[in-house]
Amino acid sequence: MATQHSRSAARLMMAPAVILLLGWMLVPLTMTLFFSFKRYLPLRGDSLERGLDWVGFENYARFLSSSSFWPSVQATLVIVGGVLVVTVVLGVLLALLLDQPFWGQGIVRILVIAPFFVMPTVSALVWKNMFMDPVNGILAHLWRFFGAEPVSWLSDASLQSIILIVSWQWLPFATLILLTAVQSLDSEQLEAAEMDGAPAFARFGFIILPHLARAITIVILIQTIFLLSIFAEIFVTTGGSFGTRTLTYLIFQRVVDSQNIGLGSAGGVYAIILANIIAIFLMRIVGKNLDR
């Protein structure tokens, strides 16, 4: 509800943001699509000036049939799935715990949130060296203290190690959002359930968990989007070896290391499609929320 005057002013004021984002989305996307249908190996003398050969869907087919494709999908799914399970389960428990009254609530909350602010390169490096180093890492000290043989974490348990590092970074996010959701639960509802004779477990299952369902969905979707594109954590720790080459990292290697732009672009298109499928689900939820 407004006047014609304010509506045209609104359109004008929205223009810069819309145009910028439209450009940011369309220009590179078009280029990626373009390259994905071309043979483009700069190291072998291909260049834009001399024109690129049209190869149709060959890049797409080759990306799918390459021996590293399915392992990279698997690695991606294991890492994303693993982190989601760890962060959501621990996040719910932690949120319920932090919601209880105890001394020093504010300080503990700050301690729990802190990892989120650590830049990915730092957390990856600190974990890699000071914790997971098979000789001098804290975990190696701990293993030796109990008389066990230290583990070469990043080579022998590479996926688990990456999951641990990334979960540590994202647990605060899940906890914080779930805690906010827990706090919005009406205590009268719980008291009513208690009066109705529901024991603690039933209260959790029938009231708290359904109440958290929306927040959990949001946590899962947002984290998935970020986790699908985790880069620094792998770049700094294993460099994609020991079975930790995710789809993102595979594309990165195709483009940057082997300089096969066409192949990498085809991979990029796959990644964009994958991200969009998840994005649609997230948009539905956020969009519904807009109407309220």
Added chain:
Amino acid sequence: MARATTTRRKVITTAVAWAIGLLIFFPIYWTILTSFKTEAQAINDPPLFFFFDWTLENYAIVQERSDYMRFLWNSVVLAGGSTLLGILVAVPAAWSMAFVPSKRTKDILLWMLSTKMLPAVGVLYPISLIFVQFNLLDTRIGLVVVLMLINLPIIVWMLYTYFKEIPVEILEAARMDGASLREEILYILTPMAVPGIASTILLNFILAWNEAFWTLNLTAAKAGPLTAFIASYSSPEGLFFAKLSAASTMAIAPILVLGWFSQKQLVRGLTFGAVK
């Protein structure tokens, strides 16, 4: 869900919560602690938790070796510049969507959000190519623009949710009182939205500060921020835990402090207002 509890229960909860809190915080604590040790003490077995000779020499070495101040300055410029630029573009857009909504407003908002979900790696080469074409590689201005663009959807969304809470009537009152559009935004909306704008700035500063895909791929020595600074420590060279810790501490300390201030707004910003 605050409920009356017994003291005994509170004692147990306190113990458990503190134990978990300290466990989660431990890597950060350990990093900060190690940065004050000598290299030999850093790898001592058993680990030294407090009683060692505190030293600042690691910080001196790190500064000398990698010119910390330059990276720090780059981080400040990139995070600050991209955030402020983003705010300038986003405030008018958020005003439009919050106060003059049309049928398409919701679609535009969701579309903006969807650009945030574009996997960066999918457009890495085109962006690099554009950077090369315009001589933007390893420049601060190029990266400021990129970081602004990747965070713009979040900035617009956060401002939108904050603006939505300001009653339209107040802006209409200003209009009746003779304020022009510029005056309405400058004298009424902006002052009223200061808390919201501040937390938007804070969160996006943090996100830009920690961004580690574009900053690693589009910079080298000149414009590299702290993410690149720390990545240069990824190949081990003899005893280097203490120096690594010092460098890490220097990279995360500024943002840890800012982050603690912004924890309330974090939820809202990162869920696009879906959880408050």
Added chain:
Amino acid sequence: MGRIVLDQVKKRFGDVTVIPELDLEIEDGEFVVFVGPSGCGKSTLLRLIAGLEDVTDGKIVIDGTDATEVPPARRGLAMVFQSYALYPHMSVRKNIAFPLRMARLAPAEQKRRVEQAAEVLNLTDYLDRRPGQLSGGQRQRVAIGRAIVREPSAFLFDEPLSNLDAALRVGMRLEISELHKRLKTTMIYVTHDQVEAMTMADKIVVLQAGVIEQVGSPLELYRRPRNTFVAGFIGSPKMNLICGPEAAKHDATTIGIRPEHIDISETDGAWKGTIGVSEHLGSDTFFHVQCDGLAEPLTVRAPGERALSYGADVHLTPRREHMHRFDAQGLRID
């Protein structure tokens, strides 16, 4: 000066027609109240006059000039909003001075006018407080202060008292009426409360579904409602509307009789009935009486205390000279 003419004004939001077509003249210095049930388009009408909404069709003429395309700020009108719409980050002084500041008045003149308004509205002691530190009534006065400093040609009030508690509402009603007597400026006042309309207005405009049902002074509306809608809307308690054979006896489809125009007696009368619920107000007593042969119970107002118990048999007699008759379309028959 503040003469406002609405000429064939129409308003649609998308496919929804809020105001089909409406003509209205508001004379300079009049206190006009738009009244109607919620959703009747009265607030939209006010916002059209203010310029906060565009008219879909038609003209709005203020003081002889076509103001249809003029932005709100330059129509010379001031508005008091339902939520007061005070600027929370400014002191009372700055709130009241804001329109003057926007008009680029000299600071000394601003100060003089703000202090004068504050004096009139008893706000002098609160000038340096923030709106958040004021009570509901004080906020209301600040909103009025912000409106009067501009010396507008007309004031627009959008349900200004609906956020106040009952006692305060009566007080503010008087204050606004007094303000009108003193300033003699045109005031347009929107409310859903017919008591406010009756007590304050020079002229009441009764609206329903964007259509003007009747325009007139409060007593005109009370004495000669043009149709059954106005008859039922104006007056408290509501007029009794009777259909069926009883109405046919008076050559009408519906007859209306106000509760205060029915005499109640224990011995004899026109209609026989039994007492239902009685409401004792001290000054009056309201009886709900179920009469033989009438579908709906009638409300009867008896002055002072009357002790009639539940279920008692009574007789009612309507005063013929106060009876209203309506035809099949609900229009008044004279």
